[in-house]
Amino acid sequence: MPTDESIRKLCNLSRLEIEDSEFEKTSGKIKETLEFFGKLDEFKMDQEDKSESNDAIEIPKENNIRIEKSFDELRDDVPRVMSSNTVNNPNLISGTSTTSSTTTTSKVTESIQEKNTKNSPLDSFNEFTFLNTKRGYVIGPRIG
């Protein structure tokens, strides 16, 4: 349960000013709400029937959750080669690109690409067909 001090810190982080006269009331209601959320303490992450869990969204168990990554570990988020039947956009970086530009940018992207290729083989990537593309870009999840 957060202390009054941590709620003040939370206000500061959320860029919300709460009048001193209002603070006690607000803090009380926040604690009450978090107590209400505490209902989930009774829920165990492995409570679900395993036989039905094949199509569930996999969420790591509490102890294994890792939410911080060092900068070096972040994925290079650069579009990669896509199979010809899904993408024909010349603006996307391609492993077979014949662009004559020798700018620094292209060198950087080449090196990134090389890194990406090492990390995840393009062959398997090419086999994957995106169902949800628009103008050559993959656009988020789709229901149904």
Next chain:
Amino acid sequence: LSALHQFPSNQISGKILNREISSEEYVSSIIERIKGIDSRINSFITTSFDKSISKAREIDCKLKSKEKVGKLAGFVIGIKDNISVAGLKTTCASRMLQQYISPYDATVIERLEKEDAIIIGKLNMDEFGMGTSSEFSRYGPVHNPWNFDYVAGGSSGGSAAAVAAMQVPVSLGSDTGGSIRCPSSFCSVIGLKPTYGTVSRYGLVSYSNSLEQIGPIARTIDDIVPLLNTISGEDVHDNTTVNSRNSFRLPDANEIPDKKYRIGVINDLLFTSEKQIIETISNKLDLLKEFDFFVGEASLKYYDFALAAYYIIATAEASSNLSRFDNVRYGFESNPEGYEWNSYFSQMRSNFGEEVKRRILVGSFVLSSGYYGKYYAKAQKVRSIIKKEFARLFKIFDVLVLPTMPILPFKIGEKTSRPIELYNLDIYTILANLSGLPAISIPAGFSKNGLPIGMQLLANEFEEQKLIDLAAFFEKNDNSMKVHPDI
């Protein structure tokens, strides 16, 4: 029906197309009605009377010169004030946005206007959609048309109250945890929350992206269907919209029993309602049995974790979504002279209402690194299990029945100081939002002291047609859908 404002849109539309009445004549009668009673209901925040009259004249001219008009010619629509309409204020019932005029139309508005619908104004709501009673509004509470001392439900309270009070025949609301269905139940009108992804959210001021959907509210199912058909479908501005454009149709009510829908009743939840509500819903189930529908008991596991999971996800998303309101990009005129940036930022954001501030703080807390696993990860897991539970139930049943709300409408001011009590009222409605399913609230009857009771029907994803069929069935066979308040 004697006055024009009392007619449902589909009937008025016919009269306008046959040139029995002019569109201008109809819009004028609606304007008169709004002016006449809104001081008692408080459902409108902004009106657009001049523009509506111009649009009506435009439609009349088209008809006179035998030009083609849109499918919704004659539909006058009120819009919840968190949906952007170009040139009109979009305040979200908040002080933060009280001067904000939207520079563009939401996709749903574009689609409505393309079909010649007339936008008559913006409707009152809980600030940023956060509430169950429409009391948390910068513009004061919405009053229930059935009894002005009572709440209209929320957060789309203005949208439902305006329809019930016959200020408008139809309106749009948004539903994050029951915000269309709760006020529809409290005001005795029909409110539909479509499957997540059916209607574009582009132009909707986001509170909780993964839960909310825009949907129609009307007095008859005949008005819900054309509205839903117009606003649904894929939108390039919203990646979560589905690519297949469903076309819903009005069924012949006599044919519906032949469809042999299997109805499931979640008894564990039903019996936690007030006694009068249980009795009313039981009567409706008896009616279904009379017409030889299969009615069986459905059991939903893990529902007792659903409410906490819903509020964790909703507040977490709210804390992120509302961080954009810094009084620089959006907000009102205020002189920053003499302030240090952080202090200015914090002070301006203090213009959020009390409930909104609390949800932002709680959302920030549940996302903070030390508590992520305790709250957010678990909430997502519960969400995934509930979704699977519904998938299991929809292998057995076509439609599930629940009350829309566990209690009757309550008096204004009765529960504002008790947030948890208000959160608990959402237990029946949040299930459809957590699982992305379509759900409809239809009028089911009245309590002994004349307050409305609503019944909720849930179907599997993209099976809105089943909800429409059953709503049409009840509309034909149950008189509680034909009663309107006398104002």
